[in-house]
Amino acid sequence: MIKVIAFDLVGVLVTERDIDLTTEEDKLERMFGSNINDSDYLMEARKIIDKDSILMRTTEELIDKLYKVKDENLFRKIKEKYNNVKIIIATNHVSFVRNFIGETLGVDYLDDVLISAEIHKVKPNPDFYNHILDKFDLKPEELLFLDDNIDNIDGAEKLGINTIKVNKDADLYSEIIKFLDYNFK
Numbered sequence: 001m002i003k004v005i006a007f008d009l010v011g012v013l014v015t016e017r018d019i020d021l022t023t024e025e026d027k028l029e030r031m032f033g034s035n036i037n038d039s040d041y042l043m044e045a046r047k048i049i050d051k052d053s054i055l056m057r058t059t060e061e062l063i064d065k066l067y068k069v070k071d072e073n074l075f076r077k078i079k080e081k082y083n084n085v086k087i088i089i090a091t092n093h094v095s096f097v098r099n100f101i102g103e104t105l106g107v108d109y110l111d112d113v114l115i116s117a118e119i120h121k122v123k124p125n126p127d128f129y130n131h132i133l134d135k136f137d138l139k140p141e142e143l144l145f146l147d148d149n150i151d152n153i154d155g156a157e158k159l160g161i162n163t164i165k166v167n168k169d170a171d172l173y174s175e176i177i178k179f180l181d182y183n184f185k
Contacts, residue, residue, distance in 0.1 A: 123147070
């Protein structure tokens with residue numbers, strides 16, 4: 001039985017808007033991915049914007065400008081049908097994304113947010129998935145992990161974790177409910 005659903009963020013819960021970025025924004029955005037901590041991000045980003053207050057504000061503004069939530073009611077709809085399942089976000093990102101998540105993704109229905117830069121672990125390394133399993137006291141078969149990156153899916157599957165590989169235009173709610181309905185019977 002699934003006890004926790006873990007969602008990747010970019011490509012799963014949010015899309016990237018097709019917008020023009022400044023040269024600085026483009027360089028910063030390319031550094032958002034697999035950050036083991038914010039210090040590494042900041043050290044590299046200071047080569048682009050050398051004043052920390054401007055750098056941090058620019059990073060948060062870029063996240064707000066760049067990301068668009070696919071389904072604002074996804075978590076609520078899942079909880080209405082399966083209220084005992086915990087919903088978490090598990091993403092490779094800088095921690096500056098936390099404000100965006102809190103303001104846009106229905107935190108009333110969200111049980112936790114795990115960001116690589118905060119937990120100092122990155123997908124697809126096994127320690128990232130084991131962190132989730134340990135934190136929620138789960139067996140691998142009790143976790144459903146959704147990601148759009150096949151390497152991350154493969155990493156989870158090697159540990160026996162249930163996965164859904166998310167395609168660009170997927171109806172996430174339908175895929176999740178179909179999976180849960182089948183596995184809860």
